[in-house]
Amino acid sequence: MEAMNDVRDEATWKRWRSVADLYHAVFTGLVLTAVTRRGTPDAAEFVFRIFRRQQQERFIAGLGKLGLSHLPPAVAAAQYHYLSNWIGGVSVEYMYENDRKAWIRYPPPRWIWRGTAICGIPGEVSRAMLRGWHANNGVALGNLRLGFVCTKQSVDGQDGLEGYYCEYDHDLEIDQRLVFARHLEAPPFDPAKAPALPVDSWPKSRLEKAYRNYAMEYVRTAAPVAVQLFGPDDAGYLLRLTGKLIGMQYYDEVAASFGMARGDATTFVEFFTALLAAQDDEFGIDKSAGSIAVQQKTWKLMDGVTDAHPACAELLRGLVEGLAAGCGRNIPVTMTAERNGARPFTWVIG
Template sequence: MTDGQDAREAQWRKWRSVADLYHAFFTGLILTVVTRRGTTDAAEFVFRVFRRQQQERFLPGLKKLGLDGLPPAVAAAQYHYLSNWIGGVHVEYMYETDRKAWIRYPPPRWIWKGTAICGVPGEVSRAMLRGWHANNGVALGDLRLGFVCTKQSVDGQDGLEGYYCEYDHPLELDQRLVFARHLEAPAFDAKTTPALPVDSWPRQRLEKAYRNYAMEYVKTAAPVIVQVFGPEDASYLLHLTGRLIGMQYFDEVAQAIGGSRGRATEFAAFLRSLFESQDDVAEISESEGQFEIRQQGWKLMADVADYHPACASVLTGLLEGLAAGCGRHIPVHLKPNSTAGAPFVWSIG
């Protein structure tokens, strides 16, 4: 392996560690809302997150993936198959007719990683389907398109599955997502599934897209939780989740991006590498054992129109948790800031 290839592999490992961290944060945030606010509030939050993502990303994603000329049911199903595959999510796609196409998310489920699936109520999973899958026909301008869910893994079934169906008549709101638990998806055949064009999706692009897939969930979830629950409650939920996830994931992230347990010196170096791995420019200065990291901007949130300062609790929570994972008594403080684009100044030690 050449030096250049070694450097690329190292970069890709860093990107994947960032993806794992943000993935864990998003799953953890849903569980935090379930346990602190209850099932009904969690379902509303999840519905709003997935509806917002669907409205912002579905139609542009169809075009980017070259699916916008397909029949509605096929286009919707292939979109879920390919876009999730890019993000490392295991999904199966089964074509039946131009008006009926299946998708299946077999275990283990990406979004409910590991033991997290035991804490997810069925109502929360249904909210995800209502937010995204049930609205694809509306986005496509075809009110005949609906989604039929045949299994939910959080209900103890062997995966989440269902099919897009183009009916002979327009569907009312409550008809766009229905359940048919007596049905089962056909067998998956990898040889008949669509694939991304290799020329336009080289390894470098796929690795960055893998990282961005997980980060985009947090980009959507942070402003949504502020709008749904208000800044004070949202800040608490984001901060608590960040602390918990940071403490749990420091060792895994440090192994990939570089870093070791220790004191403020080690944590400051780790933090700069983390910022760089998520495309944020950061500069470190030191004075008498105190470190200051100037994060030039928060690229993830830079173009979020309804950004609120409470969203920064994602970072404060994560960094405090990661610091606790690095070593005891490493204080981390963020200088108050009102916009996502202006510098964040962190004091450490």
């Protein structure tokens, strides 16, 4: 029985990781779509707002969850970035220098700009990420002496993104909280000296779910930010287009992790409901009308997002349309939404 449970757990975790890969691609795609359709300044503002929002929602609470709240500010900030990114499968390094100076480094390949995507990310967009999160950690901690010094950026052709948190002897102005020192080099990384999660409170099952949720959180944040920044019509177009492009590109990869392949509408319904289950969404299937209707009863991705505009659902519409196109030619998908209803979406397939 225990062996059967282990096999079942491994299959579930494999699906969770595939969901993470899909949403990781969606997020990177959203940034690239903003770069190509709206230009670098708009894309940079988009990324800044995403990371500032995540920082305000996640940083302080995350310090507590990771057991870091008692550490000196520079050390706590660096260890937070090391552990939280490690949980999400990001390649990251941490180097302690002293209580007022601690390094983090993201060596190649960069997780966030996966594969060839890094070639389409301007330096301004990468800097916006640092402005949004790293430069604001001192403010969040109530310590205006804490800033971030960036020494390298991958998108500028350097061998990774790296820098250090520094607690100065004086309060920092806004433009001093992120500075660049390209002439400096991070010290070597020693894994034996890096922080580790307590095994008792972070078992394998929790780590696997956190790995999945890490990637999904980026999309959960990005969709409402896009709508608030660009407006419902423009954002809805960008969200749907990105979702469709990524769905078409990633169907084969995700389906393979589910033990499925390409096929017809029936195949796609089987795949789509498996995807919903892997996202912890509830659903029902109705075949009474001569076609197959999947009634998606929850959309956990947007649960609790108080400013989620209906246009955010265009991302989901596009993603499902793209996945259907990847599954097989001429698989029609129609989505209807019931606002304030028990079933947020009904999908008619085939």
